[in-house]
Amino acid sequence: MARGVWMSPGFPPAGSAFDDARAELVLRRLQLLITRKLDGLLQGDYLGLLPGPGTEAGESREYRPGDDVRRMDWPVTARTLVPHVRRTVADRELETWLAVDLSASLDFGTACCLKRDLAVAAAAAITHLTVRGGNRIGAVVGTGDTRVRLPARTGRKEANGLLRQIAGTPAKAGRDDLGALVDLLNRPPRRRGMAVVISDFLAPVESWARPMRKLAVRHDVLAVEVLDPRELDLPDVGVIAFVEPETGQMHEVQTADRRLRERYAAAAATQRAAIAGAIRGAGAAHLRLRTDSDWMLDIVRFVAAQRHARTRGTTR
Structure with missing residues (x-):
């Protein structure tokens, strides 16, 4: 079994859908994991995943x-x-907004879970770590050409309801506009808080980079990038039929071709570098979660690095 994304504590097998009963089970187990493990590891005078300087x-x-x-x-x-x-x-009352991209491209995974499952886990971690102390948390969720705003509320009961709505959002065909989703966090103007964008960021960089920069002017921004190892390189397994989830187009690829695999890996590396550069250029913190990795350990390492940077006096 690949090291990984905690299959036993609640993720459904890759390829299965979130029905209501399964979603409730997954969210309850995630809550236990986050409050018992992550919360214990990340205790301190900080709110959420970003040890921001406060106001x-x-x-x-x-x-x-x-x-x-x-x-x-x-x-x-x-x-x-x-x-x-x-x-x-650190501010005692923090308002956090999530922009959760659940477009069809996230219904993909070749390791321990789907990217969609990982996006829900990231949303759950941020929610449970920031909702205490009278903090408010809300979300905008995008899938296909549909975007839904879930108002910010206080309390764990409301936070659990928010997560159930996120996890229960049905996937829709069509390409989502990530830039428009991020821009929903810019309107209406709110007091300074925390904004989190959860996506695979496969939309063209120019479509979301400007809204992200605009968002970071007023808020502490965290970009959570979810990805699968097959988006970085192809295995040598012969002919594979690929279906583009947002358009339904199918392509057959001969993965035994070494030069094709090298071109694919180079193009993927260039794409990921452009994504990282745009996030860094917006002044946002960047957390990368993979479907073949231990997402809780990745979060702990990220927070430790952020706190270390703050201790040394740097801004990121």
């Missing part, structure tokens, strides 16, 4: 290379003649 003023400390110059404490700097920056305290 409430705190104490000052000496400036270190990499600190955000916008946080310079000029009165203390003038008095001491030594550059100081103002620390900030």
Whole structure:
């Protein structure tokens, strides 16, 4: 069995659909995993997966290379003649919005689960880790040409209802507009909070890069990229029939052709580099989850790296 995405704690086998009973079972097991394991590993004076600086003023400390110059404490700097920056305290009430892409391209997986399952797990992790303390969480969900807004509410009961609606969203044929989905988080304008975009980001980069940059001007943004190993390279297994899930087009590919596999891997690497570059250019944090990897461990490593960067005074 491939190391992985916790098949036993609740993911349905790759290729099966989320019916109501199975979705309820999966979400309950995910809640136990997240609250018992992730919550225990990620305890601290942070809200959610991004250890953001907050907005409430705190104490000052000496400036270190990499600190955000916008946080310079000029009165203390003038008095001491030594550059100081103002620390900030994590906000006690955080509003988090999820943009969850559940287009047909996420109904694909060749390892421990579908990419759709992984997107639901990521949404569950963010929800359960941010909903405490009176925080509000809402979502916009896109599938095909349909986009649904789920209003932000407080409380675990409402958060569980939000996750049930996300998990129960039926897949639809057609290509989703990721840029339009992200742009729903920009309207109406809200106070500074956390925005999370969960997608495989296979839509053209130019369609969503600008809305992502606009979103990051006002909010701390986290991009959760879900992918399958077969999107990075092809195995040598002879002729494979591929069906494009969003259009239904079928192509037969001879994977025994070494040059074809090399071209595919090179094109996939270029595509992923462009996605990572656009996310980085927007000023968003980037979490990559794979269907053949331990998603909980990946989240813990991501948060540890973010906290380490904050401790050193860098912005990302």
